[in-house]
Amino acid sequence: DGGITQSPKYLFRKEGQNVTLSCEQNLNHDAMYWYRQDPGQGLRLIYYSQIVNDFQKGDIAEGYSVSREKKESFPLTVTSAQKNPTAFYLCASRPPGHVNTEAFFGQGTRLTVV
């Protein structure tokens, strides 16, 4: 089955720790995105990548980092610098010629700081 896989589904982090959220896609998509979702709010863009070894900051990149070493993978690290990391994180991808095409989303990772 083709799709986007996010793992883990639930993640608990102690304050001061870095955690990495996984996003893998086998759709052969070039563009990949990370969004954060908070209750009662829309999705806000954290980082995005158009091609391997290249990525750009979105609207709320502070306290996050990413890498794009492989086309299929776009992991997100939530660092200790992110003061309010508890949220639902969504990864998405878009196919080649991605402008004005559907973005496909993973099932999300719910991160909770304990």
Add this chain to the structure above:
Amino acid sequence: GENVEQHPSTLSVQEGDSAVIKCTYSDSASNYFPWYKQELGKGPQLIIDIRSNVGEKKDQRIAVTLNKTAKHFSLHITETQPEDSAVYFCAASTVDSWGKLQFGAGTQVVVTP
């Protein structure tokens, strides 16, 4: 940058009635407007989209209309069913925005039998 506003934030409808969700956008260069449905604990799924060269698009019980002059677009769901209960998001993007979607805040739709 683009700003998308979505109303209402919650919508309760009787099964069989119609539901309408409205969004406005600020960037006149926006030319792609998707609507996503999100069920609890899951990722959003595209239900319909429209491009700026089209004024209306329909897919069975779902339709989207776009008014470029007024910079607003709407989602219409007819003959609502309990399985239509979910959060719906509108979004907008421009050709030169590298596919970045700007989302509205979402509408919680509850369809009561």
